[in-house]
Amino acid sequence: MTDQPHSSPAGSPFDDLAVTVQLAEPLAKHTWLGVGGVAQYFCEPVSAESLSAVVSRCNEMGIKLRVIGGGSNVLVPSDGIEAMVVRLSAPPFCGVEVDGQSVRVGAGAKLVHLVSAAVQVGLSGLEDLVGIPGTVGGGLVGNAAAHGCNLGQRVHSVTVMLPDGSTEDRLRDDIAFASSWSSLDGAIVLSARFDLDEDDPERLTKRMQKQWIVERSEQPSGTRSVAMMFKDPVGTTAESLIAQAGCRDLCIGGASIYPSCANYVVTEVGCPSSDVQELVEKVRGIVREKLGVELAPRIRVW
Ligand SMILES: Cc1cc2nc3c(=O)[nH]c(=O)nc-3n(C[C@H](O)[C@H](O)[C@H](O)COP(=O)(O)OP(=O)(O)OC[C@H]3O[C@@H](n4cnc5c(N)ncnc54)[C@H](O)[C@@H]3O)c2cc1C
The missing domain is CATH 3.30.43.10 (Uridine Diphospho-n-acetylenolpyruvylglucosamine Reductase, domain 2)
Incomplete structure (x- = not known):
């Protein structure tokens, strides 16, 4: 598969490149x-x-x-x-290749595909992350985490593209991973290699299925128009603080809190982004005022 040159609409600075x-x-x-x-x-x-x-x-x-x-x-x-x-x-950006106890995966692959490919061949270490939506690239940049496990823990190396279009391999020790953050933020992540442990595929599959059910039960159901608003502060959850502060029923325009999973905002069709931003700020303000806790937004505003 190749892009055809000159396929972009006229007038773009990319017109002469073989990219649509x-x-x-x-x-x-x-x-x-x-x-x-x-x-x-x-x-x-x-x-x-x-x-x-x-x-x-x-x-x-x-x-x-x-x-x-x-x-x-x-x-x-x-x-x-x-x-x-x-x-x-x-x-080319979405492949998953297993080599012994290592898995190399493209940044565009879904995280769930990485986890299930590893489990299928009896490699453990990522199965707790099975219910997290998004790609491996997004997961690495924000160090996706669930149930005490985070994606950064199993990284061997990450390949990034530099602004001049060249590529560079970064080893685990050269990358910092913290809560909902990594030093890859701002880079273009192309692929990564994860080093995993051998385990029994049947046992792992059961564990992954269990985690999937648990994670899904903690997420809004019946809609995809959602986002997680805040990072969990140390020792507690954003959801419990939002509930304690009495914010479960809040809404602004077309954006509202998903009542049974209070750390999620849900949008109606046609909702302006500003409604979401205002709701996030309002919840943050109420939690600060009533409970004295400063919640850190998880969702990235572009
Ligand atoms: C229902 C639901 C449940 C969730 N549960 C969890 C959870 O349990 N744990 C958790 O940690 N998060 C959770 N999240 C948040 C979110 O799913 C994760 O942060 C996820 O890892 C984001 O991946 P993404 O591919 O969708 O990234 P995007 O939303 O597309 O992007 C997020 C950021 O990553 C950057 N990015 C994406 N790909 C690349 C790349 N290849 N190179 C460089 N930068 C890149 C983007 O520029 C952006 O800044 C949840 C979200 C929802 C909606």
């Missing part, structure tokens, strides 16, 4: 919340070479570049963003 670039791409369709405006430029490169051409062109021309993964942790402003938004959805 969309102008004014609505980002609502690429995010879970389903709200927000357009990206000035948007592309899904089909190879590392085409990605490299786009990245270095953005660098040369001072065009901001952002990568979108599964869009489960991003809030796009209603008036859109002036940037090139890249989505690593093509097969």
Whole structure:
């Protein structure tokens, strides 16, 4: 599969590259919340070479570049963003390869695919993360975590693309992982290698299925138009603080708290992004005022 040159609409700074670039791409369709405006430029490169051409062109021309993964942790402003938004959805960015006790995976692969591929061949260490939506790239940047396990724990190395379009391998010791954060933030993550432990596939499958059920029971059901608002503070959960502060029934315009999972915001069709932002700030303010705790937002506002 190759991109055809000159397939972008005329007038784009990417016209001479062999990459299809969309102008004014609505980002609502690429995010879970389903709200927000357009990206000035948007592309899904089909190879590392085409990605490299786009990245270095953005660098040369001072065009901001952002990568979108599964869009489960991003809030796009209603008036859109002036940037090139890249989505690593093509097969070369989504592969999962097992080699002994190591798994190499593309950043665009879904986290759930990584976990299930590992479990299938009897490799343990990631199964607690099975219910987390999104991609491996998004998970690495925000150090996705559940039930005491985080993605960074099992990283051997990560391959990133630099602004000049070249690639670099970063070893585990050169990367910092903390709660809902990693030093990969701001880089373009291409792929990663995880080192895992051998275990019985049948036992692992049962454990993964159990975790899946637990995680799903803690998430809103029946809608995808949701996002997790806050990180859990040390020793407690954002959900319990929001409930204690009496915020379960709050709503602003088309954005409301999902009552049975109070750390999630849910949006109605046509909801402006500002409703989500205002609701997050309102909840934060009430929790601060009533309980003296400063909640840190998890969702990233672009
Ligand atoms: C229902 C629900 C349940 C959730 N449960 C959990 C949970 O249990 N634990 C948890 O930790 N999180 C949870 N989250 C939050 C979210 O799913 C995670 O943060 C997830 O890892 C985000 O991945 P993504 O691919 O969707 O990233 P996106 O939302 O697409 O992007 C998030 C950030 O990562 C950057 N990014 C994405 N891919 C790349 C890349 N390849 N290179 C560089 N930067 C990149 C983006 O630019 C953006 O800044 C939940 C969210 C929802 C909606």
